[in-house]
Amino acid sequence: MSTIFGMHFIEKSTSIQEVRWLLPSPSWLKANSDGSVSDDRFGYGALIRDHHGDCFEALSARTRASSINLLELKGVVAGIKLSIAHGASKVWSESDSITAIAWSQGRGSIPWYSFRDLRELHNPVGQLQLWKISHVFREGNSAADYLAAAQSEIGVTRIRSEQFNDEFLEHLSDIKFVMEALKSLLLLSYSL
Structure with missing residues (x-):
């Protein structure tokens, strides 16, 4: 406890947790996704990356x-x-929604109105050899967050890599920067 000007304050310790996007294994694709509600706009986004982070x-x-x-x-x-x-047969899905993860695993209180969407999930999952889903903090999911809020018209737009705009590439570059730094550290420690 600290005292400043005769007032007592309880000090609260804070911890810092590193948040980063992890690469999938070489035979896997990683699918990050997010949903967005803002004013009268409702959207979702997804992106897929390989084991190089591309x-x-x-x-x-x-x-x-x-x-x-x-x-x-x-x-x-x-x-x-x-x-x-x-052509993926092994997919690692990542979401910042604990609820969506629980629902996709058949856990939690699933409302009746989501059953159709859950069937939509289980049909493609059944086509895969392996599938897993995990949680990522929002800070590690910024590219999917950007996509979820980006669409201005009702509908779905698929975007190939040659069509990525600069703003979206900035969200991806954070991950590339972390990966390049990790590669440099690995090479440095290997050469020592």
């Missing part, structure tokens, strides 16, 4: 009014479908 396709969608949890789930489904379209 993003080769993304998706941005705007839809009619929906709950944030359903939008998050739609993003997960979109990421899996993008991965399958690129």
